[in-house]
Amino acid sequence: MAIQDERTYLNFTEFFASCVVVDGIGQRRFGWDQVLQSNNLITFFESNVAVNAASFKYADSSARNKNFLTRYRTSNETALR
Numbered sequence: 001m002a003i004q005d006e007r008t009y010l011n012f013t014e015f016f017a018s019c020v021v022v023d024g025i026g027q028r029r030f031g032w033d034q035v036l037q038s039n040n041l042i043t044f045f046e047s048n049v050a051v052n053a054a055s056f057k058y059a060d061s062s063a064r065n066k067n068f069l070t071r072y073r074t075s076n077e078t079a080l081r
Contacts, residue, residue, distance in 0.1 A: 018056040019049050
Protein backbone atom coordinates (compact mmCIF):
# COMPACT_ATOMS: atom_id res chain seq x y z
CA MET A 1 0.00 0.00 0.00
CA ALA A 2 1.40 3.38 -0.98
CA ILE A 3 0.42 6.61 0.73
CA GLN A 4 -0.02 9.21 -1.98
CA ASP A 5 -0.48 12.34 0.17
CA GLU A 6 2.90 13.65 1.39
CA ARG A 7 1.55 15.07 4.69
CA THR A 8 -0.19 11.80 5.53
CA TYR A 9 2.95 9.87 4.63
CA LEU A 10 5.13 12.08 6.85
CA ASN A 11 2.63 11.89 9.74
CA PHE A 12 2.53 8.11 9.48
CA THR A 13 6.34 7.96 9.34
CA GLU A 14 6.57 10.04 12.54
CA PHE A 15 3.93 7.93 14.28
CA PHE A 16 5.61 4.68 13.28
CA ALA A 17 9.11 5.78 14.28
CA SER A 18 8.13 7.32 17.63
CA CYS A 19 5.25 5.19 18.79
CA VAL A 20 5.74 1.79 17.21
CA VAL A 21 9.51 1.36 17.00
CA VAL A 22 10.72 3.39 20.00
CA ASP A 23 7.84 3.09 22.45
CA GLY A 24 6.20 -0.20 21.46
CA ILE A 25 9.02 -2.43 20.33
CA GLY A 26 11.80 -0.61 22.17
CA GLN A 27 9.95 -0.81 25.49
CA ARG A 28 8.86 -4.41 24.78
CA ARG A 29 5.14 -3.60 24.88
CA PHE A 30 4.82 -5.76 21.74
CA GLY A 31 6.99 -7.41 19.09
CA TRP A 32 7.27 -7.23 15.31
CA ASP A 33 5.49 -10.56 15.02
CA GLN A 34 2.43 -9.14 16.80
CA VAL A 35 2.39 -6.06 14.55
CA LEU A 36 2.66 -8.14 11.39
CA GLN A 37 -0.05 -10.58 12.50
CA SER A 38 -2.56 -7.91 13.48
CA ASN A 39 -5.70 -7.68 11.34
CA ASN A 40 -6.47 -4.13 12.53
CA LEU A 41 -3.46 -1.96 13.32
CA ILE A 42 -5.44 0.95 14.76
CA THR A 43 -7.12 -1.35 17.28
CA PHE A 44 -3.79 -3.06 17.98
CA PHE A 45 -1.99 0.25 18.64
CA GLU A 46 -4.85 1.54 20.81
CA SER A 47 -4.43 -1.49 23.03
CA ASN A 48 -0.64 -1.73 23.09
CA VAL A 49 0.97 1.71 22.97
CA ALA A 50 1.53 3.44 26.31
CA VAL A 51 -1.40 5.54 27.46
CA ASN A 52 0.49 8.77 28.15
CA ALA A 53 4.11 8.03 27.33
CA ALA A 54 4.39 8.15 23.57
CA SER A 55 3.76 11.14 21.36
CA PHE A 56 4.62 12.04 17.81
CA LYS A 57 5.02 15.16 15.70
CA TYR A 58 1.90 15.64 13.58
CA ALA A 59 1.40 18.23 10.81
CA ASP A 60 -2.22 19.35 10.64
CA SER A 61 -3.97 20.47 7.44
CA SER A 62 -2.50 23.97 7.75
CA ALA A 63 1.00 22.41 7.95
CA ARG A 64 1.49 23.46 11.58
CA ASN A 65 3.45 20.91 13.58
CA LYS A 66 1.93 19.71 16.84
CA ASN A 67 2.72 16.94 19.29
CA PHE A 68 -0.06 14.52 20.15
CA LEU A 69 -0.23 11.65 22.57
CA THR A 70 -0.30 8.43 20.62
CA ARG A 71 -3.21 6.79 22.45
CA TYR A 72 -5.37 9.90 21.99
CA ARG A 73 -4.62 10.22 18.28
CA THR A 74 -5.01 6.58 17.29
CA SER A 75 -8.52 6.55 18.71
CA ASN A 76 -9.50 9.07 16.04
CA GLU A 77 -9.95 7.71 12.50
CA THR A 78 -8.49 10.90 11.02
CA ALA A 79 -5.40 10.80 13.23
CA LEU A 80 -2.85 10.55 10.46
CA ARG A 81 -4.62 12.55 7.75
